[in-house]
Amino acid sequence: MQDIIQGLMVWAVTLTGYQQPVEPPSVEAVTHQQLVKTLCDDQFCTAVAYYDTKTQTIYHDERMQLDLDQSARGFIVHEMVHYLQDLNGELVPEEMSCEQRIEKEQEAYRVQRYFLREHRQPTFQLDLAVSVLANVCKNTKAID
Structure with a gap:
């Protein structure tokens, strides 16, 4: 599994231009229920992975x-981009504007x-997610 993680890190570094880190992030499998609890406050959601800035760990659905x-590897590559952003001081969620968070998310989706x-895999779900992201900040301001 470590070879897969190293290979995915190479993809993330190559496609972002960030410097190769000394160590890849920890990657841990957790239950889907744990993902739902952590990311969606125990409400239904389709989350399959996330990067935790506090532990520098990528958690994914077991x-x-x-x-x-x-x-599945594509989701890990996405989260590795967030790891690289974090290492470069660009991922500080509590200090970022909505637009800055969306920009980082768009880079990971790209x-x-x-x-x-x-790898000849479909991307229509990602394309939809990216199109929705473009309006997140506008919709948030309308609610405020």
Whole structure:
């Protein structure tokens, strides 16, 4: 598994231009229920992975088969971009504006989409997510 993680880090570094870190992030499998509890306050959601800036760990749904599934690896590449952003001082959620957070998310999606296309995997869900992101800050301001 460590070879897969190292290979995915190479993808993230190559496609972002960030410097290669000394160590990749920790990558840990957790139950889907744990993801839902952490990310969605125990409400239904489709989350499959996230990067925790406090522990510098990528958590992913234990049902993901990283050794077999390129789509699953794409989610890890996405989270590795966030790890690289964090190492470069660009990912400080509590200090970032909505627009800055969206910009970082778009970078991670861009890398994930490129990775998936290179591995001949569909990207329509990512394309939809990116199109929705473009309006998140506008919609948030309308609610405030």
